[in-house]
Amino acid sequence: MNAERFELRNARYLAADYLSRLVFPGDTVIDATMGNGGDTLMLCRYVGPTGKVYAFDVQRAALDSTRQKLCEAQMENRAELILAGHETMDTAVHVPVQAVIFNLGWLPGGDHTVTTRTETTIEAISKAVKMIVPGGAVSICVYPGHEEGKRELEAVETLIRSLSVKEYTTLQHVFLNAHEGTPRYYLIQKNRNGRGEK
Ligand SMILES: C[S@@+](CC[C@H](N)C(=O)[O-])C[C@H]1O[C@@H](n2cnc3c(N)ncnc32)[C@H](O)[C@@H]1O
16 A cells, blocks of 8 residues: 655755665665755654664764654764765765765755855766666756856766766756756666666
């Protein structure tokens, strides 16, 4: 029986829906943009008590609010919160992971000048696609409603188009009748052996 009837809402909702089918108990995953911890908490639920979530952010305020959220849900043991840029993920995480998720932009309710930056975003996604296991995925919400977000959108698309079709299957969701700055969603899945024919 279905848990909840699907509703076409927004990029974050699409991300949560895909991840609920990609991430299972016992998995190791990365939240590349921790923010206020909503996504970290969701991943902690999906990986269960035997899994692990590595979460990154460059702002201490993000770690503080995420830690509080996880403690309230009694899930703090499932996550390691790392005060560092996601472009360093390969130095902090030494195991292959099932998923890496990016929710780009700035901390909701926080300083809008501390937004994700195109160069480091691209560096991090390039590392993420190498760190996922076959069948694993990189999930990306992009916010083109501001200048840096527009640059990120172009660079993310260029990177994704350059990926080998033999190695990865990729997808873009665009809300066609929404305003131009509406967030877009990208999913990259690493093919299992023998997959990749389109
Ligand atoms: C849109 S928010 C993330 C929202 C979050 N996933 C949630 O559920 O609340 C984007 C976050 O990326 C963080 N950020 C900016 N540059 C970063 C970097 N290089 N590495 C990791 N996080 C970064 C910002 O500080 C901000 O908290």
